[in-house]
Amino acid sequence: MRKLTNILVTGGAGFIGSNFVRVLLNDSAFKGRVINVDKLTYAGNANSLNDVAEAKGDRYIFEHADICDRAKMDEILSKYDIDTIVHLAAESHVDRSIEGPGAFVQTNIVGTFTLLDAARQFWAGKEGVLFHHVSTDEVYGSLGDTGYFTETTPYDPHSPYSASKASSDHLVRAYHDTYGFPITLSNCSNNYGPYQFPEKLIPVMIENMLQRKALPVYGDGKNIRDWLYVEDHNSAVWAIMQNGTLGGSYNIGGENEWENIRLLHELIDIVSEEANINKEELTSLITYVKDRPGHDRRYAIDCDKLKNELGWKQSVTFEEGLRKTVKWYLENREWIEQIQSGEYLKWIELNYSAR
């Protein structure tokens, strides 16, 4: 098992990153420090980790910085003597990438390159260092009715988001193959859970149900995604970081495929029970909208490599995870209101009222 001590988490104020920081600092076997580097874009909220900052003292440090800023990355690597990087910072929303791909190219490609190159220089001649890159199954493109993405499925991205993530994956692997730079990489399916920014499918639907707003469903609602609870994603990332093969890629998935429309009905059942709202009233809010351009039909992950090599498995069932998520959104209105107070509301009005 690798000994990881001073861990730089990029994008730690985002959905998956904040959960990763929490998982890490609550793991009693981990005695090191976490340095969270985040630019705090519309999707980042440093307050998501207030509890951790309070409880963990100087084992948790927040640095407000852009991963594209090379001088700042050099300074942070050296200041905290970083031995491990887990790279999550990204522009992450497909719809936004269709409307404005520039920021995706900048952060996901140029930012990843900047960080890789800063680490390569800082780690020259050092042993026991690691760069783990967090990526998505969307790089593989779309599946038909059968089959699964494996680690050897050729890349075939269709949106500016997935193309920018594919590009960053290639850069990470190229640094390993060219310079012997120590990397591991993971490609995960759709995540859900607490602290997810309310423009992604599950939180947007929960929020709209609570506000009795339309529940927008793209196309015929039959696109299929493989859903995984965020803590299960992060336990897999942590397992790969500690025991994964250097240079290796691992698929992470829920083995939990759902058509969007079926998922929405499941969510309606849970919100109706937990928030005590009439189920028929919620069902009547379902509104089919024009399909997303280049919308991939089906994603499904084969994660046998991760299970067989590292003994990882999912621990939260979909019913259990969805219920926990709904309860969290009901109980954390302050977080939602804070995150919805800025640019996001303007964006969602503009987009969903135009359809």
Ligand SMILES: NC(=O)c1ccc[n+]([C@@H]2O[C@H](COP(=O)([O-])OP(=O)(O)OC[C@H]3O[C@@H](n4cnc5c(N)ncnc54)[C@H](O)[C@@H]3O)[C@@H](O)[C@H]2O)c1
């Ligand atoms: N959400 C999913 O279902 C999913 C699935 C597989 C992989 N991923 C990958 O996981 C990672 C995290 O996804 P997420 O859903 O938590 O995203 P998110 O949008 O919730 O969080 C991204 C974070 O990155 C920060 N950030 C953006 N640009 C930055 C920059 N230039 N410098 C520093 N920080 C910056 C943001 O402020 C935010 O806190 C991404 O790399 C994404 O591609 C996400």
